[in-house]
Amino acid sequence: MPEYILYNNIIYNNGEYLPATTVFHLIRGDWTILISDRSYMKLRARQIYIVDTVEQCEQIAVKFEKSASYLPILGLDCEWVTQNGIRQPVALLQIADNNGMCSLIRLSKFKTIPSSLSDILSNSNIIKVGVAILDDAHLLMNDYNINVSGCIDLRYLAKESCLEERSLSALAFKLLGCELDKDWHVRASDWEAEELNDRQTEYAALDAYVAVKIFEQLRNKKISWWNWLFLTDKQKWDKVTEIYSDYKDLPYQNVRTNGNTKYKPKSNVRLYSTSTIKSAKVYDNCLMENVDGTVMSTCSHKKVDWYISQGLAELVNNEPKTIRLNFSADLKNRKDNFSVLPRENICTVCGRSEYFRKKSIIPKEFVRHMPTVHKTHIPHDTLLLCYWCHIKSNAFDFTIRKKLFNMCQIKELNPNEYQKIPAYVKIMRSKSLAKTLLKSRHSLPDKVANELRLEIAETYNMKPDRVFDTFLETLLTIKSLKYENDCQHNSAAEKVVKHFLEKDAISELKAMWRQHFLDTMKPKYLPLLWSVNYDG
Template sequence: MQTSTKYKLYVTSAALAVGCTVSYMIYKRRKRRRDAAELFDYLTINTVTTEQTCDQVVAELKRRCQKHRALGFDCEWVTEKGKRQPVALVQLSSYDGYCGLFRLNAMETLPESLKDLLEDETIYKVGVAPADDGKYLCFDYSVMMKSTLDVRHLAELGGFEAGGLATLSSALLGAVLDKSWRIRCSDWEAKELTKSQVKYAAIDAHVAIRIFAMLLEQLGSKRTVLSWLFGTNGTSVWSHLDDYCSMYADVHYKMKPVKLKDGSKEKHSKTREPAVLSKRYTHSTRTKPLYNNCYLEAPDGELLCTCDQKKAYWFVNKELADVMKEDPLTVRLRFEPAGRSMGDVGRYYQLKKENKCVVCGSTNSYIRKNVVPREYRKLFPEIMKEHSSHDVVLLCTSCHQQSNMRDLAMRGRLADLCDAPLATGVRNGSSKFLEDAVSKKIKSAARALRHQCDKLPEARRKELEDILLQHYPEHDEITEELLEEASNITVLYENSEYESHGAKVVDYFLNHEGLLRLEEMWREHFLSSMKPRFMPELWSVKHNEERLRVKWNEGRLSQEHLKSIGLTTL
């Protein structure tokens, strides 16, 4: 038998042995499930209500998580009349059971030590849907969380069915969590938390880090077996933590039902979706090159810029230019352009652009990213909208999602600075549309009577009919025409006092620091939050200022232009 064949048999046998061992361990846990409160009675729980205590607990958490570089993470809040209130409690737990319960509602401000920990990208914050909790912390406290990790990614990677925290805890740890609505929906803003609340909150965070560690150890065991078989130096999984986790950092895990051929929805699939998507326009993932790097020349042959093929042929088809070369496509204008490339700001447009993610370098697929979001740029004067391609870069799907998540913190800071509330319902901001509670009640009653009348108890049906007859006193009885009219009653109406977040931010900078500064802040935010390694050469934070200064020196910029961007001089 050949050596390679023996190795294959060894590998197969070892992999089967590891799989059987892990399966047996999980089977044993399932057979002897225990109450989580009993199983994790060793927890050291610290309830934090002051900044001084916060600093001490954060320091201890950092010390204890040096090996795993991860903390169990969860948040709690109160919902009143269907509206989520600001996050009241942040739970963090180390693997060895040291838990910090940070009562944000009891503190005047979010302590810097806690903010720094949550924004530390070297420490993973693990749980089920932690990115969603991070989004709420961003809205409520302007925390730009980094390195959240949904343990369901690792569960799927390890071949397990990815359920909620309670399901994973029961299946993998043999621990049964208390998920009754009485504790989940209790008052997390109470002056004092009950013992049940404290225990529940700490266990949720601790279970997350235990599941994370168990799944990583299992994935690492396969690597160790292979290293032993082939004589390589086997190292701990914790030495290669980022190999397993970095690709899932700040990436949502979403289960979607998949329709089978028979129409059922028994299977599920994982999808990764950007955290912030327009309701009208979805982001389009590109697999074809965005940059064709065609050349556009002035009449004397001087290179003006690179452009895409469509734009190049537009000039040709309009008889405004001639094709000088097919490969690479080079088009020469028949007219003198308004301006020519000057200095580095001009050279930027002459350089070839690479079709890859500017953050990680991926070339498989990419999405356009507006470094300065459209909700602000669309309100800029025309003089600043020219050459906006400078602020359009390519990101892969994962990096695009992370960037959108981290943009929320920047929006939050602008909201506070410019007194421009985000229309999210959680920052007490104004809304473009207001809801008429009475009309909503009438519409709901009419629809229930139209579609569920036969299933309603007699008392409930009578109650709904009374609601309608009180609103329509001219009617003596419920008719089909009345139900149809009430079902289509207007519930939302436009708020005449509404002013969009984007408009208020642009107006603030127009009257204070100038719109160039707003642009620069978004560019600085992108560089600091994403740390891109493959940005185009000569890409500059002050690009527009440099471009406008060239125009000013050439006499192509007036005082009215400067006034329109909030400046008096350049």
């Protein structure tokens, strides 16, 4: 048993204050301490390492590897700087273990992490906990290509325990009796500064460490302390893994937040992620036959119903559901049976059987500029991935895009260049205010409406009484530079396709994308007949 000291009605253990939020007994040998008053603890991480170099990062990875071998759980959080309302890349990665060891990894200084720490973060058997932790993981992948797996959002566990609290600070107060420093001056401070001050250091370390302690408290609500006492370390962790396996890497939905919730903006992945998450099966594997009974392809229940309702086909079999066309379809260009084979409803990469997204192996902005004959292979180049593998694959795609742009001597695009223009931020805000005024004109208090009109007037150097509805409607037609940037990406993709067309090498371009997917994702469950050089 550890040495506990009772000090001012607070249990003190090796530099850590433990909560006394309810009446409980602490057994130490043959005597018992009874604590009955409500106290609040001051929780501190025992060891804080500020990591400024890759070499230091390798050293801290060894410590976390040793810690995780005993208890495979880590708290994780991220901090970043916001300039002119625009999020900058993650500046600080905070990782803490159950023993109070916390590392503050300053990604803004060295932009990457060694493989030793990367292996720990990507190991799904080591649980990472936090509030909105998948958002942090998404940002790390998007900004630095750092893969974080095995994430559990504490809000799911809080919801399961019937707690109304959802933010980290609210959960810490409720479960640990600990008040976190959530002063906006600290939250919005310069995390890219040459040196972090003491308050920043303590704030950042506690955010990661408290997450682990909250997890412990929520775990204790699921497993009685008496049963926990007689389990071996392996049995304990097997039990935890079994209970919370459904929440691993599961995006949190239907979040109800309060004022203390840490805001995590979504990254701009619009160009590279357009499909929605599908929790149910995607492929129905119904069959479509030609008029002569030849199987043409698999299809969905929806397509089967549509063909029958339009009188274009009739149902000839129920298992599997099969329709036969009433007219002859041309199959002379089909060279193999890829489209006839049933598709499994699992992630092509890892085999997961839920939370799917369809992945276009050759991005659509490239395909749309190809000759029509090359647009008929979409089923072959559309693979099913789970949510997590989809994000990872999209991040890897930046590498081959850059390679293609360099190969075709196209200037590399900088999608964030426009964010440096303060006027742009004001213009986009005025567009948002105009939308609010037009949409909620009858429900907005006059005082609020006048303030919004005044802000718009100041942006365009005009009198507030001249901000008519017609002017507001004009503001709504302004296209963002983000839209223009999308057009630039399409233009760049068109130039790449044109470059390969001139060399009669479109098949080579397609093969490059497919090989890139194989090399970076190493899929284990590719469909039969799928090939890098497919030309069916």
